[in-house]
Amino acid sequence: MNPPDLKYSKEHEWVRSESDSVVVMGITEFAQDSLGDVVFVEIPDEGAELIQGEKMGEIESVKAVSDLYSPVSGKVIKRNESLIDNPELVNEGPFEQGWMLKMEIKDASELDNLLSADDYNSFLKSGA
Amino acid sequence: MSTSDNFDRTSLFETHQRLNARIVEFAGWEMPIQYGGILEEVNQVRSNAGLFDVSHMGRLEIEGPYAAMMLDRVLSVNVPKLRQGRARYNVICDENGGIIDDCIIYRRGAEKFLLIPNASNTPPVVKWLERWTPDDAQLTITNVTTQTAMIACQGPNSVEYLQKLTETDLSAVRPFRAIDAQVLGHDSFLARTGYTGEDGFEIILPAEAASDIWGGLMDLGAAACGLGARDVLRLEAGLLLHGNDMDTSINPYEAALDKFVDPDRDGYVAGQILRKIRDEGPSRKLAAFSMIGRGIPRHGYVISDGQNAIGEVSSGGPSPTLDMNIGMGYVPIEYSTLGSTIFIEIRGRPVEAKVTTLPFYTRRRNA
Numbered sequence: 354m355n356p357p358d359l360k361y362s363k364e365h366e367w368v369r370s371e372s373d374s375v376v377v378m379g380i381t382e383f384a385q386d387s388l389g390d391v392v393f394v395e396i397p398d399e400g401a402e403l404i405q406g407e408k409m410g411e412i413e414s415v416k417a418v419s420d421l422y423s424p425v426s427g428k429v430i431k432r433n434e435s436l437i438d439n440p441e442l443v444n445e446g447p448f449e450q451g452w453m454l455k456m457e458i459k460d461a462s463e464l465d466n467l468l469s470a471d472d473y474n475s476f477l478k479s480g481a
Numbered sequence: 482m483s484t485s486d487n488f489d490r491t492s493l494f495e496t497h498q499r500l501n502a503r504i505v506e507f508a509g510w511e512m513p514i515q516y517g518g519i520l521e522e523v524n525q526v527r528s529n530a531g532l533f534d535v536s537h538m539g540r541l542e543i544e545g546p547y548a549a550m551m552l553d554r555v556l557s558v559n560v561p562k563l564r565q566g567r568a569r570y571n572v573i574c575d576e577n578g579g580i581i582d583d584c585i586i587y588r589r590g591a592e593k594f595l596l597i598p599n600a601s602n603t604p605p606v607v608k609w610l611e612r613w614t615p616d617d618a619q620l621t622i623t624n625v626t627t628q629t630a631m632i633a634c635q636g637p638n639s640v641e642y643l644q645k646l647t648e649t650d651l652s653a654v655r656p657f658r659a660i661d662a663q664v665l666g667h668d669s670f671l672a673r674t675g676y677t678g679e680d681g682f683e684i685i686l687p688a689e690a691a692s693d694i695w696g697g698l699m700d701l702g703a704a705a706c707g708l709g710a711r712d713v714l715r716l717e718a719g720l721l722l723h724g725n726d727m728d729t730s731i732n733p734y735e736a737a738l739d740k741f742v743d744p745d746r747d748g749y750v751a752g753q754i755l756r757k758i759r760d761e762g763p764s765r766k767l768a769a770f771s772m773i774g775r776g777i778p779r780h781g782y783v784i785s786d787g788q789n790a791i792g793e794v795s796s797g798g799p800s801p802t803l804d805m806n807i808g809m810g811y812v813p814i815e816y817s818t819l820g821s822t823i824f825i826e827i828r829g830r831p832v833e834a835k836v837t838t839l840p841f842y843t844r845r846r847n848a
Contacts, residue, residue: 389709390520392799393777411828413777415519415799416709444518 354382356448360464361473362406366424367448373461378424379452380412380443383477388414391443394436396421396453401429403456405463410453412443421453425463431455491536492630492688496695500705508601510537513707520801522710526677527802527844530636531706532698535676539603540629540685541596543610545620548592554613554750556586557733557742563588568657568674570741572733573598573606574751578758579729580736582606583721585674587659595670595685597631599723613750630691634698635681635714637844642701643671643682646694651682665690665697676711678718678842716807717800719769719840725780726767726795726809735763735811737839765792766817769809769839774832776825778808783826791816794825800841807841808834 355361360368365384369377385391393413403409403423410421432454436442443451458464468476488511497504502513513534515522525531543552553560558571565588573581582602587595598606607622614620634643644651649662651671659672667690675681686694699705712722721727721736732755733742744755772778778797783790797808808825816823819838824831 389515390518392520392801415713415801416514418777418779 357470360467362424364422385447427456427458492691515707519709522706525704530639530703533633536630537600539598542623547618547620578732578754635677639681677714717842768817770834772806776827776832
């Protein structure tokens, strides 16, 4: 269920490389399923500078509030504006229409700090 | 009922497991929080019918020649005047006027009553009832919580579904009335009460019959709903939750429950203090509000005037039915009036909200 071509963080974010310096990120199927119905997403504006592993926003379901962490360092070049009025897109397609940010990354070697799909699956099985 | 890891399980626990419910610990019980999704469950209750296992709530049978008089001393409403087959919402106040619990009292006979306290408040309520029962009083208090189950069937289609399982004419049972009936051949107590803002019944029945009746109602089209949906529904309907919206530090006048309090009865143990509070007027009051700015209010968030804290959110969340974010909390009386602007501090940022009236949601009534 976790696409093999993506990288994953232990905070349940995914990263897809679009080029050497541009990535797209969102939260995983496991994350959306754990949260339940998403009713609110707060993500940084275009131009915001983010740091890998640091808090960058919030996501709320009917009953829970969770922090979002940036899986890489870099600058936000586009954000998924549809999520503001249609946060349920995160539940409907966490890897597709529920994407959150497009970022220009600072240091491609940071991607090595993330997990492969296989490693992320093992991480989930180990009781993340 | 069985017990595991010190948590109680209702007689429907295996039914919930079969339905792939997400189970959480609540008030010492392992209860379903949701089956599919909370939003869909809320929608089912508003547009069709939902089923809730509320067997964790207390069920106390109070019987004997002294029963009406003892309850009249302890409950906030006039118990001797309550007619047989009727129910009333009430609060139980301590010697300071603080709310020990909110309950529904049913009169089942001249000397027989049923009291439904909240799950975690059942022990303190029993203790308080016993405290006001003289040793020589002709009265028994029997906790029948574990030998019975309680199912709430709520929503516009709920009565139609339940009617198919009983020969008793349910149309004759008006809101806040109750009747003994056979449901699928099981001795049941049917009360036209609930906690969702919809029409419906709460069914008390022998524990061993619970899965039978639950299954029968699901087969007719009722949707299994968990505590998550129940909390959204009761907030939309403006119904308070003890432990969130009231506790022993809050009196019923602050909680805007005036119409459920009759403090002028002789012998009412909280009468004197509640008369004093009523006559002086509370300095803070429960205010209902809807968000103007973008953000979801949550239990415990600070309410401010934009700069200084003036209170705290007691309940809050999204209202899927009204498509807005709503909440309630205690504020100084001058901020509690309709239309007042207040702010909810959400992650360090004041977000504008407007004081409104309860309930947020009122169902459309036929005829």
